[in-house]
Amino acid sequence: MFPNEHVYQRARRRSIAEGRRCVQADGSKRLLMVDECLDSVGTTIPGRSLYAQNETYLEFCNSGWEQQWKAGIGSFFVLLPCLLVFWGLYGFAIHPFITGNMLFLWFGAFEARSNFVWFGWLLLFPLSLGCCVLLWLWFDIMGARTCFFTYARGRIRFNRVTRKVYLLRPRGCGGNAVFDWNRLRAIIDMDGYDLLARKNGAPGKAAYYSLILYHPPLDAADPLAKGEDAVFVGPTLPMQQEAAPLWEYIRRFMEYGPGQEGIPERIGQEHTTYCGKPSSSQYKLEQRPGVMETAYHMLSQVTCSWPAFPKEWQSDSGIGEPEDKPVQTGAVMTALVHRAQGKLSKADEIEFLQRWGAAQTVQEARSQKA
Numbered sequence: 001m002f003p004n005e006h007v008y009q010r011a012r013r014r015s016i017a018e019g020r021r022c023v024q025a026d027g028s029k030r031l032l033m034v035d036e037c038l039d040s041v042g043t044t045i046p047g048r049s050l051y052a053q054n055e056t057y058l059e060f061c062n063s064g065w066e067q068q069w070k071a072g073i074g075s076f077f078v079l080l081p082c083l084l085v086f087w088g089l090y091g092f093a094i095h096p097f098i099t100g101n102m103l104f105l106w107f108g109a110f111e112a113r114s115n116f117v118w119f120g121w122l123l124l125f126p127l128s129l130g131c132c133v134l135l136w137l138w139f140d141i142m143g144a145r146t147c148f149f150t151y152a153r154g155r156i157r158f159n160r161v162t163r164k165v166y167l168l169r170p171r172g173c174g175g176n177a178v179f180d181w182n183r184l185r186a187i188i189d190m191d192g193y194d195l196l197a198r199k200n201g202a203p204g205k206a207a208y209y210s211l212i213l214y215h216p217p218l219d220a221a222d223p224l225a226k227g228e229d230a231v232f233v234g235p236t237l238p239m240q241q242e243a244a245p246l247w248e249y250i251r252r253f254m255e256y257g258p259g260q261e262g263i264p265e266r267i268g269q270e271h272t273t274y275c276g277k278p279s280s281s282q283y284k285l286e287q288r289p290g291v292m293e294t295a296y297h298m299l300s301q302v303t304c305s306w307p308a309f310p311k312e313w314q315s316d317s318g319i320g321e322p323e324d325k326p327v328q329t330g331a332v333m334t335a336l337v338h339r340a341q342g343k344l345s346k347a348d349e350i351e352f353l354q355r356w357g358a359a360q361t362v363q364e365a366r367s368q369k370a
Helices: 003-014 016-022 065-099 114-141 240-256 280-287 293-301 332-340 346-356 359-369
Strands: 050-053 057-061 101-103 109-111 155-159 164-168 177-180 185-187 209-215 229-237
Touching (some): 057 229, 057 240, 065 114, 065 229, 155 240, 177 229, 185 240, 229 240, 280 293
Antiparallel strands (some): 185 209, 209 229
16 A cells, blocks of 8 residues: 555645645755764664564565555445446446447346436436546545555665665556665654545544655756655554654664664564565454454455565665565564465574574474484
8 A cells, every 4th residue: 555655746746846745845844864863762663564674674664554454445335336326327328328228237128218318317427427536536536546456565675785775666656766875864753644635634633654754856956856755664653753763773774784773683573574465364463453354455455466676776785585585684574474384494494493483492493404
């Protein structure tokens, strides 16, 4: 799901100024440089937001995953009534002009009667126009289309070796991109906003927050602002204050690496998320959904594909991809899933247990190998 990315790109297409206002990069908020330390806030990783962490790169998801089931249920209850109205318009108003008969749902053709034909044009035609507007509002303005027939999730990779940030997202939401780390600016105190209505959070309304990395234009004098962009990192945050420690974690990782300055050498599985399209059971394990949420999430996910970094980018710097080498890349949740599915080699399983398992379990694995 890419609601934030979709909203930002739509705003930017209207005007450069509106795009900046959308992410509050218009001077209304302070933009943090990558060398500005926030010692007072500490470091925090939101749960289920990391794909992988190793000596070379840190890879996060984008925001919106936990809300995707809402797009599934909303699309079902929006699309189904609209399709019934469209079918009624065709059966009562259009089909009689073609064949002389009416179509009523699945009951077959009937001889056309003028009063029913007028009913089709006078009532169902305006309703059909209203349905078109509703579908446009839901799938385009409100961004629900970013949940179907696109990437399943976004991927943001911070590489310490290349000093670049690699981003995977749908073309309609800005497309894949590579940024120089030193040119990024962090927006950590953005006001609450409604992901769907694109409004500032008002009292009594749900407000959503996100860590935003703003990439200024390559040339400040360029009227087209080429190169300007915004990256939404990590999950949707429930509180504004949580963006600052997340940003500080990323900044320290890029500056010092794992094992230093409060950055753990190895992350726990509670912070990681599965790198790939999860099964329904995996989704339940990670998101703890309520009744029917998993079914509606899967309704959306089944239409999507998993994004992969282009090989020519060499974004992994030789370490490998989390999907292929979960143990070596520090993709803990992915490694757990692969181990449960019997996909890990014996050597990888021992290495995994040495890093994240108990000593007794490691010894048992070694005995089985021998």
